[in-house]
Amino acid sequence: MRNPSVTCLLCALITVVLLCSAGCLHAPGNIAGTLTGNAPTPDISPAAPAPTGTSYVLVETLAPDTPAIPESPTCQPLVVPQETGDTIQENTFNFQYRSVPYSVTIPVNTSLYQAARNSPNKNLNLSGTNDTAALYRQMMNDPAMDPFFNDLIRELSKDRYKGGNNLTDDEYLEMVTSFVQQIPAENRTAGNPRYPVEVIADGKGTSDEKAMLLTGILSRQGYDTALLLFPGINRAGSGIGIRLATNHPSFRVFSDGRRDYLFIETSTTRLIGIYDDQIDTAPDPVVIPFGNGTLGYSHINFVMGIFADLRTMENQLKMYDEEAGPARQLTAYDYEAAVSYVNACEFVMSTNDRDAAYSAIRASQLSRHSACVTCG
Structure with missing residues (x-):
C-alpha cells in the first residue's frame, strides 16, 4: 500500500509539463503525484513510506515473560x-538479502503435509479472540x-x-x-x-500464514518474538x-499487556521496524507471544533513524x-528536492538492505533542506 501523500506527489511529477518562466517549474494539477526516478532498483514493488511521529528514541531488547494464552478444546x-x-518433496526458494542472492532447498514430508492440509482445524468456526489465539x-x-x-532451520543455517x-544474530x-x-504472497x-x-x-502464503512461518522459525532459535x-x-x-526508553516513541509499538513488540512485515520486502499507513492506523492487534527466547534486534536504533528521515x-x-x-509552481530548487524525496521514500520502503537505505536517503536533497538523522 502506498502512502497517499507520496503517491499523489508521484503522479503529478510524472505528468508535469515543464514550462520555464521566471525560473519556476509549472506543474498543472495537484503537485502530490507519482514519479519513477533514478533511485536504486528495489527487489520488489515499492510500498508506502513510514507514517509521521513525534520523537526519535532509543530502544533495547526485553527479556521475555510469556503470558498464558487459553487453549481451545476444539483445536x-x-x-x-x-x-x-x-515421500519427501523438496522446494527451492531463491531470495535476496542485502543484494546478495541466496537459495534454500527445504524438504517436506508429504505425510505431514497431507495431515496439515486435511486437519479438522481448517473447518473450525472461531468465535472470538481467544479461539483465534488458541488455533x-x-x-x-x-x-x-x-x-x-x-x-x-538446518537448511537456513547453511546460508548463515x-x-x-x-552472520551475526x-x-x-x-x-x-x-x-x-x-x-x-497470496x-x-x-x-x-x-x-x-x-x-x-x-x-x-497469506500475510498471517507467512507470519506464522517466520515466528515459528525465530521462536525456535532463541528470538523473543510474537x-x-x-x-x-x-x-x-x-x-x-x-x-x-520513553513512554512516547516516534513509532508504533504493539503490546500484549506485558511485553512490547516491534512490527516485522511479512507480506512484502521491507526493513524490520518499518510499516505502512494501514498498519499505523489499524486497531490494536491480537498479540500472541511464542517461545521463551531472549534475542532481540540491536540494529533497531539505526532503523528508527531511517524512520525519522x-x-x-x-x-x-x-x-x-x-x-x-x-498556480502549481515550484522553484527549480524545490522541485529537485521533491523529486529526490519521492525516489528515496519509494526505495527505502521496498528494500531489506539498511546500508542501501542509508545511501538512498543521503543521495536525496534532505541534508540540504532539513535535519537528516542518517546523514551524519
Missing part, C-alpha cells in the same frame, strides 16, 4: 500416519511440526555461513525475514489459515520484543504541495 493436534519410506498457538506448537521446523561468512534475523518476505481470505509446512510445500494479527484489516505480521521527507513533500498553491 486438535495433527495426526500423521507413521509410514515406512515417507494459531496449536498450529505453531503442534509437536508434529517440530521435524519440519528442524529441517527448515555461506561463502565462509558468519541481527543479520541472521534479517536474512530469515527476507526469505519469508520473498515467498510469493490474498486469500476464506477459511482458516494453512500450517507453515503448507506454505513451504505450496510455495505461497505473532501480530490485525483482523480488522485482514493482515498480520511478526513482532520482535523491545523495551522502550522518512517522516521528515513526507512532511517536506506536504510543505511543497502547499507552497505550489493554485
Whole structure:
C-alpha cells in the first residue's frame, strides 16, 4: 500500500509539463503525484513510506515473560500416519538479502503435509479472540511440526555461513525475514489459515500464514518474538520484543499487556521496524507471544533513524504541495528536492538492505533542506 501523500506527489511529477518562466517549474494539477526516478532498483514493488511521529528514541531488547494464552478444546493436534519410506518433496526458494542472492532447498514430508492440509482445524468456526489465539498457538506448537521446523532451520543455517561468512544474530534475523518476505504472497481470505509446512510445500502464503512461518522459525532459535494479527484489516505480521526508553516513541509499538513488540512485515520486502499507513492506523492487534527466547534486534536504533528521515521527507513533500498553491509552481530548487524525496521514500520502503537505505536517503536533497538523522 502506498502512502497517499507520496503517491499523489508521484503522479503529478510524472505528468508535469515543464514550462520555464521566471525560473519556476509549472506543474498543472495537484503537485502530490507519482514519479519513477533514478533511485536504486528495489527487489520488489515499492510500498508506502513510514507514517509521521513525534520523537526519535532509543530502544533495547526485553527479556521475555510469556503470558498464558487459553487453549481451545476444539483445536486438535495433527495426526500423521507413521509410514515406512515417507515421500519427501523438496522446494527451492531463491531470495535476496542485502543484494546478495541466496537459495534454500527445504524438504517436506508429504505425510505431514497431507495431515496439515486435511486437519479438522481448517473447518473450525472461531468465535472470538481467544479461539483465534488458541488455533494459531496449536498450529505453531503442534509437536508434529517440530521435524519440519528442524529441517527448515538446518537448511537456513547453511546460508548463515555461506561463502565462509558468519552472520551475526541481527543479520541472521534479517536474512530469515527476507526469505519469508520473498515467498510469493497470496490474498486469500476464506477459511482458516494453512500450517507453515503448507506454505513451504505450496510455495505461497497469506500475510498471517507467512507470519506464522517466520515466528515459528525465530521462536525456535532463541528470538523473543510474537505473532501480530490485525483482523480488522485482514493482515498480520511478526513482532520482535523491545523495551522502550520513553513512554512516547516516534513509532508504533504493539503490546500484549506485558511485553512490547516491534512490527516485522511479512507480506512484502521491507526493513524490520518499518510499516505502512494501514498498519499505523489499524486497531490494536491480537498479540500472541511464542517461545521463551531472549534475542532481540540491536540494529533497531539505526532503523528508527531511517524512520525519522522518512517522516521528515513526507512532511517536506506536504510543505511543497502547499507552497505550489493554485498556480502549481515550484522553484527549480524545490522541485529537485521533491523529486529526490519521492525516489528515496519509494526505495527505502521496498528494500531489506539498511546500508542501501542509508545511501538512498543521503543521495536525496534532505541534508540540504532539513535535519537528516542518517546523514551524519
